[in-house]
Amino acid sequence: MTLASLTPEIEPLLTAALPDDRFRRSEDRYLEEPRGRYRGQSGLVALPRSVEEVAVLVRICAEHRIGIIPYGGGTGLVGGQIAEAGPVPLILSLERMNAVRAVYPDENVAIVEAGVILADVQKAADDAGRLFPLSLAAEGTARIGGNLSTNAGGTGVLRYGNTRDLCLGLEAVLPDGSVLNGLSRLRKDNTGYDLRHLLIGAEGTLGIITAAALKLSPRPARSGTAMLVVESPAAALKLLTLGRDVLGEGISAFELMHRQGMEFLAETLPDIRRPWDVAPEWCVLVEVGLPAAQDPVEALEQLFVAGAEADLVSDGIIAQSQTQSDDFWAVREHIPEANRRIGSVSSHDISVPLGALAEFITMADARIHAIGDFRINCFGHVGDGNLHYNVFPVAGESRADHQDKRAQIKRTVHDLVQELGGSVSAEHGIGRLKVDDLERYGDPAKLAAMRAIKTALDPVGIMNPGAVLRG
Amino acid sequence: MTLASLTPEIEPLLTAALPDDRFRRSEDRYLEEPRGRYRGQSGLVALPRSVEEVAVLVRICAEHRIGIIPYGGGTGLVGGQIAEAGPVPLILSLERMNAVRAVYPDENVAIVEAGVILADVQKAADDAGRLFPLSLAAEGTARIGGNLSTNAGGTGVLRYGNTRDLCLGLEAVLPDGSVLNGLSRLRKDNTGYDLRHLLIGAEGTLGIITAAALKLSPRPARSGTAMLVVESPAAALKLLTLGRDVLGEGISAFELMHRQGMEFLAETLPDIRRPWDVAPEWCVLVEVGLPAAQDPVEALEQLFVAGAEADLVSDGIIAQSQTQSDDFWAVREHIPEANRRIGSVSSHDISVPLGALAEFITMADARIHAIGDFRINCFGHVGDGNLHYNVFPVAGESRADHQDKRAQIKRTVHDLVQELGGSVSAEHGIGRLKVDDLERYGDPAKLAAMRAIKTALDPVGIMNPGAVLRG
Numbered sequence: 042m043t044l045a046s047l048t049p050e051i052e053p054l055l056t057a058a059l060p061d062d063r064f065r066r067s068e069d070r071y072l073e074e075p076r077g078r079y080r081g082q083s084g085l086v087a088l089p090r091s092v093e094e095v096a097v098l099v100r101i102c103a104e105h106r107i108g109i110i111p112y113g114g115g116t117g118l119v120g121g122q123i124a125e126a127g128p129v130p131l132i133l134s135l136e137r138m139n140a141v142r143a144v145y146p147d148e149n150v151a152i153v154e155a156g157v158i159l160a161d162v163q164k165a166a167d168d169a170g171r172l173f174p175l176s177l178a179a180e181g182t183a184r185i186g187g188n189l190s191t192n193a194g195g196t197g198v199l200r201y202g203n204t205r206d207l208c209l210g211l212e213a214v215l216p217d218g219s220v221l222n223g224l225s226r227l228r229k230d231n232t233g234y235d236l237r238h239l240l241i242g243a244e245g246t247l248g249i250i251t252a253a254a255l256k257l258s259p260r261p262a263r264s265g266t267a268m269l270v271v272e273s274p275a276a277a278l279k280l281l282t283l284g285r286d287v288l289g290e291g292i293s294a295f296e297l298m299h300r301q302g303m304e305f306l307a308e309t310l311p312d313i314r315r316p317w318d319v320a321p322e323w324c325v326l327v328e329v330g331l332p333a334a335q336d337p338v339e340a341l342e343q344l345f346v347a348g349a350e351a352d353l354v355s356d357g358i359i360a361q362s363q364t365q366s367d368d369f370w371a372v373r374e375h376i377p378e379a380n381r382r383i384g385s386v387s388s389h390d391i392s393v394p395l396g397a398l399a400e401f402i403t404m405a406d407a408r409i410h411a412i413g414d415f416r417i418n419c420f421g422h423v424g425d426g427n428l429h430y431n432v433f434p435v436a437g438e439s440r441a442d443h444q445d446k447r448a449q450i451k452r453t454v455h456d457l458v459q460e461l462g463g464s465v466s467a468e469h470g471i472g473r474l475k476v477d478d479l480e481r482y483g484d485p486a487k488l489a490a491m492r493a494i495k496t497a498l499d500p501v502g503i504m505n506p507g508a509v510l511r512g
Numbered sequence: 513m514t515l516a517s518l519t520p521e522i523e524p525l526l527t528a529a530l531p532d533d534r535f536r537r538s539e540d541r542y543l544e545e546p547r548g549r550y551r552g553q554s555g556l557v558a559l560p561r562s563v564e565e566v567a568v569l570v571r572i573c574a575e576h577r578i579g580i581i582p583y584g585g586g587t588g589l590v591g592g593q594i595a596e597a598g599p600v601p602l603i604l605s606l607e608r609m610n611a612v613r614a615v616y617p618d619e620n621v622a623i624v625e626a627g628v629i630l631a632d633v634q635k636a637a638d639d640a641g642r643l644f645p646l647s648l649a650a651e652g653t654a655r656i657g658g659n660l661s662t663n664a665g666g667t668g669v670l671r672y673g674n675t676r677d678l679c680l681g682l683e684a685v686l687p688d689g690s691v692l693n694g695l696s697r698l699r700k701d702n703t704g705y706d707l708r709h710l711l712i713g714a715e716g717t718l719g720i721i722t723a724a725a726l727k728l729s730p731r732p733a734r735s736g737t738a739m740l741v742v743e744s745p746a747a748a749l750k751l752l753t754l755g756r757d758v759l760g761e762g763i764s765a766f767e768l769m770h771r772q773g774m775e776f777l778a779e780t781l782p783d784i785r786r787p788w789d790v791a792p793e794w795c796v797l798v799e800v801g802l803p804a805a806q807d808p809v810e811a812l813e814q815l816f817v818a819g820a821e822a823d824l825v826s827d828g829i830i831a832q833s834q835t836q837s838d839d840f841w842a843v844r845e846h847i848p849e850a851n852r853r854i855g856s857v858s859s860h861d862i863s864v865p866l867g868a869l870a871e872f873i874t875m876a877d878a879r880i881h882a883i884g885d886f887r888i889n890c891f892g893h894v895g896d897g898n899l900h901y902n903v904f905p906v907a908g909e910s911r912a913d914h915q916d917k918r919a920q921i922k923r924t925v926h927d928l929v930q931e932l933g934g935s936v937s938a939e940h941g942i943g944r945l946k947v948d949d950l951e952r953y954g955d956p957a958k959l960a961a962m963r964a965i966k967t968a969l970d971p972v973g974i975m976n977p978g979a980v981l982r983g
Binding site for chain 1: 620674676698714759760762814863934946961962964
């Protein structure tokens with residue numbers, strides 16, 4: 042069944058159903074995305090204030106075969122929030138469903154609406170003496186509904202899991218306009234199929250998440266940060282295993298960085314304080330979060346000594362103040378911005394089994410250098426096997442000089458990932474950017490089941506048409 | 513579409529497809545279940561040795577509309593593994609797919625076939641210096657495929673999550689006979705709908721899990737156990753919150769027990785050593801698992817002191833030896849057997865939000881006592897909000913004396929659970945026992961979506977017909 046375009050003639054079907062202030066024309070911010078790869082079509086934006094209003098809109102769209110783009114903070118990196126072509130859809134923004142409905146500190150639970158900005162979720166938890174551990178660069182703009190729909194990753198996954206692991210229940214509007222009332226605060230509930238996990242990561246193609254019951258954690262009483270120089274990615278992984286033996290679950294973050302990232306920082310953002318004048322080939326940023334009785338500096342010293350004795354760590358700095366800790370994190374968090382300023386030829390958000398990680402880096406470097414002369418900045422959440430493996434022109438050249446090699450580079454990296462049993466989208470999702478990749482690398486039985494589920498729940502195909510699965 | 517009975521005339525369609533030793537007649541063990549509530553129909557049992565053989569069987573069954581009961585260890589408590597009525601199905605036992613395919617200690621991953629007994633999974637992890645934290649009373653008989661299909665709970669959920677949280681990927685045969693190759697060892701993979709979580713907890717109604725990639729954990733270097741007397745379930749929960757502030761993620765188990773359970777033990781299993789001659793009204797069994805640098809006895813003393821200072825704990829014993837620790841666990845683990853020997857009128861595997869737990873116990877007791885004179889044994893995984901709330905006759909009466917009140921008691925408990933936002937099946941699943949409950953208490957939009965998914969993936973309805981959803 043083909044979708045209808047949301048033309049000015051059809052718009053009154055929607056605008057008559059809710060008060061006038063629930064609609065606006067699409068401003069630029071709804072049509073752009075962070076990397077500037079996609080540009081949406083102008084049209085109507087709906088700004089419902091309640092799940093009932095979302096349901097009204099969905100029912101009208103289902104009846105009249107109008108596509109819907111569920112819109113969160115707009116920070117997605119794979120075009121899941123932008124429809125460039127095809128029938129004009131309704132942009133349904135959750136930005137006015139931004140209430141923290143309730144926080145239950147004793148239960149470690151918060152009920153929040155989909156439009157709450159991630160940083161505000163963190164703050165609501167913090168105000169209640171709790172931690173909401175999802176943390177990522179876009180947290181000041183991203184909205185939790187989008188984080189859930191894309192099963193966002195970030196720096197806290199190692200200790201606390203992906204976004205799906207932080208969700209106890211969902212309220213959502215399904216493609217037929219029915220409301221799923223699943224805001225469970227339960228830790229255990231084995232009553233039927235887990236629709237929560239089906240909607241999480243479906244990128245808005247199976248329904249619109251309107252609210253969620255989120256799992257909070259005790260706030261570690263004390264935290265500490267270190268930058269440790271390691272010989273190689275393999276040494277970094279061994280250090281992590283060692284660290285878990287020594288410190289238990291206390292390691293909150295373990296981020297690998299390559300010399301290239303530090304050099305890009307020096308080149309493009311010289312005001313960011315770097316820990317070393319001459320960057321080491323590889324280093325890791327380690328953060329620990331511990332109960333009151335444990336001293337984080339001592340714990341990191343223990344880790345450093347154990348790592349040095351095992352020949353895994355050759356140098357390191359343990360932050361002696363919050364300022365120094367913030368400086369270390371600023372390095373990690375500004376690497377994506379430095380990358381943007383340099384301008385990548387091709388970027389890859391991949392994961393491989395931990396045991397294949399070192400091999401991946403070696404082999405990928407060799408295959409990329411066989412294509413041409415490039416700079417490679419490889420960094421990421423090494424404890425999760427998740428690398429941002431990004432390829433840049435050498436100094437003096439620009440990404441435009443290598444336009445013709447982009448497809449080949451991408452294919453080379455993704456083919457290698459596939460060979461090693463990895464994923465071509467570790468944390469960003471499929472969106473519209475990776476629909477081809479999913480078809481190429483996805484398991485055929487999985488794809489067939491996905492299509493069957495999509496057709497069963499959204500027979501008209503109104504929900505985020507063209508994302509994840511070809512429309 | 514109605515299913516065909518697997519009559520002797522039809523059996524050769526299956527038996528001709530695989531070697532003779534892949535089949536046997538159904539012995540009693542395939543037709544009975546632990547509580548003796550269901551009795552299956554005699555018939556053919558298939559014992560495939562590989563995923564390809566499972567796929568062959570499923571394709572034949574799909575073509576000829578023959579129902580399939582995927583069979584694990586047979587320890588389920590809700591009749592999910594037993595078809596009492598309707599067309600005779602094929603019993604497809606995974607018992608010969610019992611290989612541990614690989615263990616990756618550095619990745620904290622094990623790949624195991626569905627027929628591996630849970631205790632053998634634990635052992636394989638332990639042999640590699642790792643922990644597989646799923647732990648439940650039936651672990652010597654239950655098979656991991658069944659644990660996954662039912663999303664089993666147990667005593668480790670507090671720290672490590674439900675079975676679904678311990679699974680990275682699945683291999684499965686879908687109802688059309690296609691093979692889902694999803695044995696991912698990845699921690700992060702955002703490429704399409706999460707079929708893993710859809711199959712986990714679907715109780716064999718959407719496909720047959722044949723193997724899984726399981727998440728292992730570092731083995732805590734040292735562990736310790738204590739029995740602490742608490743004033744009330746509310747005090748137990750506050751003590752848990754306090755314990756997490758003091759010990760971080762170190763608390764591995766936190767099991768609430770009522771005086772009644774100890775008294776049943778004394779009555780039916782007097783050889784089990786009890787910690788107190790006169791049982792306290794409420795107590796908790798606490799286990800901590802800590803890194804080498806932390807002393808578990810000291811940690812438990814710290815918890816005891818903090819609990820006493822906060823007026824939450826009035827007495828307690830910290831195990832000074834492994835024997836004493838084993839004795840404490842024996843008490844907890846024999847309560848279900850003591851319950852069986854007494855003979856419950858009605859048993860309930862429920863969960864409520866943590867904040868409603870104390871209220872549930874008070875209100876449920878009042879409502880049950882309004883029905884008649886009963887003994888109530890309430891125990892369970894209090895940190896998960898999961899209680900086994902079981903109702904027994906008073907001394908001198910038997911369960912048979914109260915046959916007429918069973919339905920009313922069950923309804924009373926389940927209605928209260930629903931009022932408080934809880935679940936009528938926290939960890940055992942729906943099976944065939946709770947199909948009515950799911951229809952009564954389940955969210956209508958969720959049920960409609962479940963039916964749509966079931967029809968989309970299993971249009972003929974061959975997979976575990978009558979379980980979870982009415983056939």
